[in-house]
Amino acid sequence: MRGYQAVIGVEIHVQIQSKRKQFCSCPAVNTREISDANKFTCPICLGHPGVLPVLNSESVRNTLLLGIRLNCNIAKRSIFARKNYFYPDLPKGYQITQYHTPLLTGGEVEYFYEGQLKKAPLERAHLEEDTAKIFYLEDGTNFLDFNRAGIPLLEIVTEPVFTSPREVVAFLEELRFILRELEISEANMEEGNFRCEPNISVRPLGSTKLLTKTEIKNLNSFGTLIKALEYEIQRQTEVWESGEKVERETMRWDEHLQKTVPMRMKETQADYRYFDEPDLPPLVITDEQIEMARREAEKYQRKLNWDGRELIFPAGTARQMEFLVSTLFLSTSDAKLFALNPEYLELLSEVYQITRDLKETIIWLLQEYKPLSETLDVRLSPNIIAELIQIKKQGAVTTAQARKVLALCAKSGKSVQEAIEELGFGKTLDDEEMTRICGKVIEENSKAVNDIRRGKVQALKVLVGAVMKETGGRANPIMVEEKLKYLLNL
C-alpha cells in the first residue's frame, strides 16, 4: 500500500429486540411483505401533532445487558436529545437519541483475529429510534413504510482502531454473534437490523496523526463492506500521494460502478441542532437494574468442564477461540466450528474426558458426527461417540466400519454393540473357522506363500488382506496374521 496505513472506525446501528417500539406501544416488527407496510403504526410513531414519547424499558434492559457484557461504563443518569434534520423517513423532523450522555461509554469488544485475541475499544453506545423505510417505486415516486419508524435502535461507535477491512469484519462478526447470543438483536444485515457505517482515513506509515476521514453508508453485506473499504483506502492514498486533499464527506458504495461515490447531501448539510428532549425525563439507572443485568449476563456465560477444571467463557467466541487455539492447539478453522457451536464444544470436553485422545475426538466429532447429526437432525450421547472411538482404536472395527456403526446408531438409536452386531462387524470368528479360511487362503496363494518362505515377509500382508476379504472384515487383522504365521510355521 505504498507506505500508507488505513485507520478505520465503525458505527453500528442495531435494532434491539423488543416487543414494542422505543417510544410507543406498537409492535416492533420489520415489514416482510409490502402489503404489511404501515400496519404497525400509531399517532406517536407517525409523529402526529400533540403526541408524546414514552420510553420502552425492555430496550433499556437489553442495552444494560450488553453494557455489562462489554464492560462499558453505565451512565446512572442519561438525558435524551433531539437530533434535528429533515427527511421524509423521519416523522417528527427530529430523531430522539442520546447526545451528551449516552447510556454506555467505553468498554470493548474482544475478537479473535489472525491467531490472537484482540480488543476493539468502544467510544459509546446510545439508545435511539429507527426511521421509516423508503421503498423506491418504478413510477419514480417513493413509498414510506412507518412500521420501522420507532423501532428501538442502539448506536454503537468504536474508536478508530482497525487497520484492515478484514479485521473490521472479524470484529463485526464477533459483535453480531454476541448480540445474537445475548438475544439483544437478530443482528441480520440483510434484514437491516445490523447496519454498519465505517469511517476511514489513511495516514503515512509510522505517523500517529489522524487525517481527514470519510464515512461510507448503505453497506448491506460484509462483502460490500470489504470492497468499499478497500476501494476507499486506495482512493484516499492516491489523493494524498497526488498532493491533493481528501474531503470530509459521506460516501456510498455504487454496486454498478464498483466504487465509492459521494452522497449528494449538500441540501441536508448536517447541522443537527441537538438539544435536550423536553418530553422525556432523564433515564435514571438504579443499582438494582445494574445488578439484574449482571445476573442476566451470567446466565449467558458458557461453562465448560475441561479435564476436571471449570472454564467460564463470556457470551461470544473470542475467549473460546483463544482457549482452543492457544491452549489446545486446534487449527483456527476447527476452533471456530467449536466456538460457534456450543453443543460440540461440550461434546468435545465430554468425549475427550473418556477417550483422552484429543486428535481422534476432534476428527470424529467434526468430520463424522457433525455432518451426520446435522443431516439426520439427531444427537448422540458423548458415551456412544467415545465408545466407538475406543473400539476403533483397539482395532475391533476398521475406520470404514466405525463410520457405518455411527450411522446406524444415529439412525436407529441402537447402542454401539447392537449396531456392530447387526452389521456383523467385529464378530470374532471362532478358531475353527479362522483356521479353515486361513488354510484355504494359503492354498490359493501359493505364489505369496513361496515369497514368504523365501524371506519376503511383506507378502504376509497379501495373505492377511485376502483373509480379511474372505471374512467380510469380521476378523481382527492382528489375529489373522498370528494365525497365518502359526499355520505357515513361521
Add this chain to the structure above:
Amino acid sequence: MKHMLSLTAHELMKLYARSELTPFELFELQLAFARKIEPRINSFLSLRSVVDEEVGKVPYKNADNLLSSVPVSVKDILATKDFTTTAGSKILEGYLPPYDATVVSILKETNNFIVGKTNLDEFAMGSSTENSGYYPTLNPWDTTRVPGGSSGGGASSVAALQAFVGLGTDTGGSVRQPASFCGVFGFRPTYGMLSRFGLIAYASSLDQVGIFTRDVLDIAYAMNTLSKPDPLDATCIATGDIDFVCFIEGNTNTEGLRLGVISGLMNEQVIDAEVLELCEESLRILAGAGVEIVSVELPFIDYLLPCYYILTSAEASSNLARYDGIRYGLGVDEAPRRNLKEQYYEVRGVGFGQEVKRRILLGTYVLSAGYAEKYYNQARQLRKIIVDSIDEIFGEVDFLFAPTSPTPAFKLGEKLDDPVKMWASDVCVVLANLANIPSISVPGWLNKEALPVGIQFMGRRGEDARLLAFARAYEVSASLRFRVPPMVEEALNNFEY
C-alpha cells in the same frame, strides 16, 4: 332560564343536583346562544351545531367535586377526535386527529359538553389571537380590541357566555393575559399538573394546559377533574390525590401571609398608570384582609422576555419540523407529484404564517452551530438563575404579585407590525413559565374605558392548591362577581329562546 348562562359551573351543577334543569336543556340553550353571538366575536374555529342525544341525554351525576355536565370550550391546539384540530394554522386545515388529548378524554368521561374549538394565535405564538391562520377573535368588551392571546378564543368564549369553562394553553402567559383582557379567571398550573398528551407542542418545556373560569372555585373543580396521572405523558407529575375544592374551603384565612410585590413589574415605565392604580387598589384590599405586603426584587427582569423567546423559539423550530405535508395536513395530496424540496418549501412556506416563520427561523438560529453557545445555552443558564432567584424569594414570601398585563386590551392591528412590541405585552406573565410556578390571573376592576384589568398571583412550585385558596380568599375579600360584558348582556336580553 337564559340567565343561567352567566352562572359559574358549580352554581350550574347545584341546579342540576336540585333537578331544576337537565344537562340536555342547558346544553341546547348554551349552544343556541353561543351560535347566536359567535359572528360578533369569532371565539371559535369550530362550533358544534347540535347537541348529540348521546352526549346530551346522559343525566347529571353528582360526583365528588368534579366538573360534570358543564359546557366547556377547548382551545383548538388540543387534539379532538370529533372536531378538526388546526392549532390555528393553515398547515393543519381540515386535520382530524386520530385520538383525543388526555384532558379532552377526561372531559368526555365526566360527561362535560364540548361546545367547540376556540381560536388562537397560530401554534399559540402570539398575544392577540390576530396571528390565527383563519380570522381574529374580537374582545367581547370592545370589539375593536383584541381578546389577548394566544388562547384569545377561550377567554372570549367564557366571557361571552359561550361556555362556562375554557381550556387553553399557557406557554408564556397565553391563558392569563387573555383572561385579563376579557375579565375572566385564568389559571396556569405548575408544569406537569395537567397532562400535555394531545397538546400540540409549541415549546414543550413550558407548554401547559390552563383553565378559564368565572370564579376560583370553578378552577378547583376543573383541577379535581383534570389533574390525574397520565401514562401517555412522561413529564406529568399529577398524583390526583388532592381535592382542590376541599382544600380551598378549608384554607380561607389569609392573616399573616406574606405577599411579595415584584417591584420591577410595578414600574410606571413599563406598566400603564391606570393598571398600576388598580393594582394598588387590590393590594389595599389584601392588606385589609391581614396580608403582609412586601416588595421584592427579581434580578434580570429585563432579560425575561429575550430569554423566554430564545427558549421557546428553539423548541418551536424542532416541534414544528413534523409539518411536511407527507403524513397529514396541507399538501398531502400533492406530495407524490412533487420533488421533496418543493414539498417542504411549498407546504411550509404557504402553510405557516409570518409569526410562526419568524420564530422557527429564530429558533433555528439560536440552536445552530456556532450560535447555540451564545444564545440558547446562555438562555438556559439564565433560566436557572431565574429559577434559583424565585426559589430564594419564596423562602421569604408565600405568594408573588404582579399585574397580568402592562395594559388593558389593545386595539386590533395596533402591535401587529412590530413583533417585539407585541412580545413586550408578555413581560409580566413569562416569569411564571420560566420559573415553572403556578400562576393565576384574577379579574380586577374596569378601567375608565370600561375595559377589564387583571392582577396576577403566583405561588410556590407544586403548591397549586394553596395558590388557589389564596386567590379565592382575595376574591371573597374584594367581593368579585363575574361581570358579563355589556354587548353580551344586551345580546342575551334580546335572545329569544
Add this chain to the structure above:
Amino acid sequence: MNDISELLDTLCALSRVSLLEEEREQFAHAFSRILDFVEKVKSLNLPSQKILPLVSKESQHTSEDVPIEFQFPINFRHDYRIGKLFEQ
C-alpha cells in the same frame, strides 16, 4: 440589510421554510429587530455553570407499565407516498 438577507436565506434553508415574495422585506426588518432583542442575552456572558435540566422530573414510567392503545378512525391513512428525493 444585506447581511440579514443572507442570514435569512441560510435559516430558511435549514428550516425548510420559504418566504412569500410580499413577506420578504417586512420580514427582514422584523427579524433584525428580533435579533437586536435577543442580543441582550448573548451579551450577558454568563459564566458557564450547570444548566437546569429541561425536564425537572427525575423518574419515568415506561410503555411496559401501561401499554398505549389507540383506536383508529376508518380514514386513517396507510398509504404514504412522496415524489423524488434529493439523491434520486
